[in-house]
Amino acid sequence: MAEDYLKKLIREGVISKDQLGEAEDLASSLGITVEDSLVRLGYISDAEMSQMRATEYGYDVVDIAAMEIPQSVIALIPESVARENIVIPLAMVDERLRVAMSNAMDLDVIDKLRFMTNREIEPVGASKESIQTSINRHYGGSETESVDSMLMEFTETAIDFTETETISSKQQEAEESAPVVRLVNLIISEAVNMRASDIHIEPFEDRIRVRYRIDGVLIERDSPPKRLLAALTSRLKIMARMDIAEKRRPQDGRIKTRTGGKDFDLRVSILPTKFGQAVVLRILDRDNIKVGIRNLGFGEENYRRFQTIIRRPNGIFLVTGPTGSGKTTTLYSALGELNRPDKKIITAEDPVEYYLPGINQVEVKHDIGLNFQRIIRAMLRQAPNVILVGEIRDAETAEMAIQASLTGHLVFSTLHTNDAPSSITRLIDMGVEPFLVASSIMAILAQRLVRVPCSKCKEEYDPDSSETQHFEISAEQMANAKFMRGKGCNHCQHTGYRGRIATFELMSMNSALREMTFKSEPAQAIRRQARLFGMKTLVEDALTKALAGKTTLMEVYKLDKGGH
Numbered sequence: 001m002a003e004d005y006l007k008k009l010i011r012e013g014v015i016s017k018d019q020l021g022e023a024e025d026l027a028s029s030l031g032i033t034v035e036d037s038l039v040r041l042g043y044i045s046d047a048e049m050s051q052m053r054a055t056e057y058g059y060d061v062v063d064i065a066a067m068e069i070p071q072s073v074i075a076l077i078p079e080s081v082a083r084e085n086i087v088i089p090l091a092m093v094d095e096r097l098r099v100a101m102s103n104a105m106d107l108d109v110i111d112k113l114r115f116m117t118n119r120e121i122e123p124v125g126a127s128k129e130s131i132q133t134s135i136n137r138h139y140g141g142s143e144t145e146s147v148d149s150m151l152m153e154f155t156e157t158a159i160d161f162t163e164t165e166t167i168s169s170k171q172q173e174a175e176e177s178a179p180v181v182r183l184v185n186l187i188i189s190e191a192v193n194m195r196a197s198d199i200h201i202e203p204f205e206d207r208i209r210v211r212y213r214i215d216g217v218l219i220e221r222d223s224p225p226k227r228l229l230a231a232l233t234s235r236l237k238i239m240a241r242m243d244i245a246e247k248r249r250p251q252d253g254r255i256k257t258r259t260g261g262k263d264f265d266l267r268v269s270i271l272p273t274k275f276g277q278a279v280v281l282r283i284l285d286r287d288n289i290k291v292g293i294r295n296l297g298f299g300e301e302n303y304r305r306f307q308t309i310i311r312r313p314n315g316i317f318l319v320t321g322p323t324g325s326g327k328t329t330t331l332y333s334a335l336g337e338l339n340r341p342d343k344k345i346i347t348a349e350d351p352v353e354y355y356l357p358g359i360n361q362v363e364v365k366h367d368i369g370l371n372f373q374r375i376i377r378a379m380l381r382q383a384p385n386v387i388l389v390g391e392i393r394d395a396e397t398a399e400m401a402i403q404a405s406l407t408g409h410l411v412f413s414t415l416h417t418n419d420a421p422s423s424i425t426r427l428i429d430m431g432v433e434p435f436l437v438a439s440s441i442m443a444i445l446a447q448r449l450v451r452v453p454c455s456k457c458k459e460e461y462d463p464d465s466s467e468t469q470h471f472e473i474s475a476e477q478m479a480n481a482k483f484m485r486g487k488g489c490n491h492c493q494h495t496g497y498r499g500r501i502a503t504f505e506l507m508s509m510n511s512a513l514r515e516m517t518f519k520s521e522p523a524q525a526i527r528r529q530a531r532l533f534g535m536k537t538l539v540e541d542a543l544t545k546a547l548a549g550k551t552t553l554m555e556v557y558k559l560d561k562g563g564h
Contacts, residue, residue, distance in 0.1 A: 006034065009044075009052070019043045022292055035103075039128075040287070041295055045455070046127040050102065054125040059104045061125040064090065064134050071138075073097075076117050079139040084261050085109045088126075088134050096120040102128040132260070136193055180231040183224070184239070188266070188281070189259045190221075194493070197283055197324070201236075203229050203276035215451050215500050216324065219493070233270065233277045240268040248272055254351075255281070262287075267353070289332040289354050296330060297502040299544065302536075305506055306445070310334045315442035316405045318392075320417045325448050326502050327414045328353060331388060334412065335359060338386055347388035348375040364390070376400040380407070389413040395431035402432065402440040419538065420444040420507035421526040424517050438509075438517040446505040450542055450555040453484045454492035460549070461485055467553050470560070471543055484549035501550055503542040503559070507535050 009015050015023075015038065023037035035053070038044045044052075054061040073089045076097060082088055087109065090098045097119045101109065104123035113121050187210065191199045196212035203209075207223045224232070237244040240253025255266040267282040298306060309317055317334075319327045332354060335345055339358050347356075350364035350372070360382070362375050372389060373396045379387060391414050392398045405411045417423045423444045427437050463483050473481075486496025507513075507530045516526050531537070536544070542556040 014052075015043050022294065026290065026292065041292060046129045050125050050127045053103060053105070059123065059125055062090070062100060063130070064088070064100050064126050065130050067134070069134070069138050074138050076119075077113065079135070081112075081116065082135050082139065083132075085112070086128055086131050087113065088131050088138065090124070092119075093122060096122045098122045098124060100124055100126040100131055100134075102126065102131060132193075180228065180235050183228075184232065184235045188257060188264075191281075192259045192262075192264060192283060192285075195498075199279075199281040199283070201232060201279040201281075203273060203278060205275055208232070214493070215495075215497055216449060217451075217495075229276045233279060236268060236279055236281070237270070240266075242268070242270065247277060265353075267351070284353055286354055289329050289356075290336070291329065291333060293333050293337055296326075296333060297545070297550075298504060299536075299541065301534075302504055302506045302541075305443075305508060306334075309443045309508065310338060310410075312410060312442055314405055314408045314410055316401060316411045316413065316440050317442060318413055318415050318423055318444045320415045320420065320423050320444060320446045321448060322416065322418075326500075327447065330445065330447060330502070331412050331414070332356065335386070335388060343385040344383065345386040345388070346379045346382060346384040347390070348372055348379065349388070349390040360384075372397040373400050376404060380404055380409070384409060386410045386412070391415070392427075392430075398427055398430055398432045399436070402436045405440045406436075417446070419523075419527070420446040420505045420535070421530060422523040424526055425520075425523045428517075428520055434518050434520050438514040441509055441517075443506065443508045445507075446538060447502050448538055448542075448559055449500040450503050450545070450551040450559060451497035452499040452501050452551060453549070454486035454489060454496055454498040456491040456498075457487040457489040457496065458484045458549075459487060463553055467557075470557060471553070473543070473547070477547055481547040482549040483546070483553065485552050497552075501545065503538055503545060503551075505535065505538045505541065508533075 006020060010017055010020060019038070019041070020034070023034050023041055023043065026032075026041065027034045027037040032040075035049055039046050039049050051061055067090065069088070069090055073091055077087065077089050077099075085101075085106075087099050087101045090100055092098075097113070097117055099113060099121055101123050102125075104125045110121050110123055187199060191212045194212055194214055196214050197216075198213045200211040200213070200218065201208060202211070203226070207226055208229050209223060210221045211218045212221055213219075234244050236255075237251070237253070239255045239257075242251045242253045250272065251268075251270045253268040253270075255268055257264050257266060263286070265284040265286075267284060269280045269282075271278045271280075293306065294303065319330050321327050335347075335356065339345060339356070344360070345358075346360040346362065348362050348364065352361045352363045355361065360379075362379065364371060364375065372391075372393070376387070376389060376397070377400065387401075387404055387409050389397065389401050389411065392401060401411050401413055415423050415426060417426050421444075423446075424437060424441070427441075428434050461483055468478075486492060486498075488494035488496045492498040509517075510533060512529055512533070513526060516529060539556060539560045542551060542559050545551045546553050546556045
């Protein structure tokens with residue numbers, strides 16, 4: 001898009017100069033266009049961007065969400081080309097092929113399609129998301145299959161898949177079980193398209209249960225026949241370079257795969273159970289950690305405090321919360337902000353989940369004694385400015401991190417506690433001296449993820465007293481509130497939610513809190529004192545987001561009832 005057009009968006013108040021600057025930074029780091037960055041950062045929706053492009057350059061925009069395209073037209077462009085370039089053929093019009101494109105001014109793609117199809121191309125605009133959805137729907141009958149159709153094929157045939165016992169027969173098994181290879185690939189691609197964070201394949205007495213975790217909630221998908229279990233696990237083990245003959249011990253591995261034109265890493269965990277080997281695949285999408293700090297979900301006050309904290313020259317910054325609460329994303333976003341040529345950053349992780357360019361990442365290897373303590377001791381000789389310790393699990397790791405912070409390093413780490421104040425007592429309970437905790441910790445951030453109402457079907461509504469009576473909401477807050485909820489649509493799999501946003505509890509240390517830490521006072525007393533100094537709790541922060549329509553009262557209620 002032309003530079004003067006971006007300035008026009010600023011003049012019209014669609015975006016701000018700061019937002020454009022942030023989008024330009026993200027575009028240069030990811031190698032994408034500024035327009036795609038604006039959409040990815042959430043400053044402009046995909047549909048709005050398509051309409052703006054069309055208005056500026058004078059071409060039509062079509063709504064292809066419910067459009068049924070003849071298979072004879074779909075066959076004109078191969079699926080691989082459609083997915084790579086995010087295009088889909090719509091119809092033949094007077095010997096010209098009408099093609100929906102996210103950027104109908106991309107002359108290189110138009111030339112490629114003209115050469116490939118030997119037809120004149122008539123480009124029309126459509127949102128990238130609607131094109132990808134349409135590709136998934138229409139190419140199901142040609143080059144790809146659905147998981148449902150694959151399972152139907154297995155159910156209707158009496159193919160017997162038996163697990164291969166020896167490593168030497170890996171290649172033979174892959175060739176003989178080609179349908180299973182396709183089924184595994186389809187399960188992975190479907191989970192990615194549905195935005196799942198992990199895939200659970202669980203064996204029971206008479207069936208296999210496949211579930212995807214989407215926005216933190218497990219959704220059951222398909223039940224393949226039990227006889228496929230051995231072939232499924234063998235295929236996944238081969239992909240993850242595991243020992244397929246070992247069935248009695250847990251195993252961990254990693255799969256690199258490419259789906260929808262993007263690279264994904266899958267962390268694979270296999271656990272022997274009574275009815276067979278259960279498999280969990282954690283989907284690691286590198287784009288998830290490239291969100292700007294501004295888009296994590298901070299309110300204005302917490303955002304300013306967070307920016308100040310991560311720019312301190314030394315001290316420990318802890319992020320706490322249960323597994324899957326977004327701690328890694330928050331810390332990697334902070335490292336991304338600090339990742340400049342004038343700073344040396346080293347991480348110690350178990351394992352390294354995402355690879356960050358420009359940062360030295362070290363993986364814990366327990367089998368050779370390379371634990372957090374040894375890595376921290378060695379990394380201090382590398383003269384870093386910033387250190388990330390994946391997790392503080394014991395007193396030795398905690399004391400090494402504290403010593404690093406006291407010798408002039410900025411240290412980031414995570415801890416598994418329910419809230420910010422209890423992190424202080426957890427460290428002391430581990431055996432760390434209270435005076436060391438008091439002198440080194442500069443701030444603690446507790447966080448959770450709450451679901452966001454679906455952008456396509458959300459509507460404003462007035463909650464009844466049964467929904468609001470649980471919370472202390474003032475009359476002034478009620479008057480200014482904008483409560484939202486999703487009705488449920490295809491876009492959100494009829495859940496009413498799509499995506500999640502973080503809610504935070506940021507406790508900055510001060511002289512009063514340090515004194516209480518030094519005296520080993522209980523977490524409740526530290527919490528009361530922190531709230532007197534303006535700390536908003538997780539539930540209060542989530543309620544503020546619900547009042548602004550960014551989440552729902554039900555999500556806040558679930559967070560509160562969770563005891564956090």
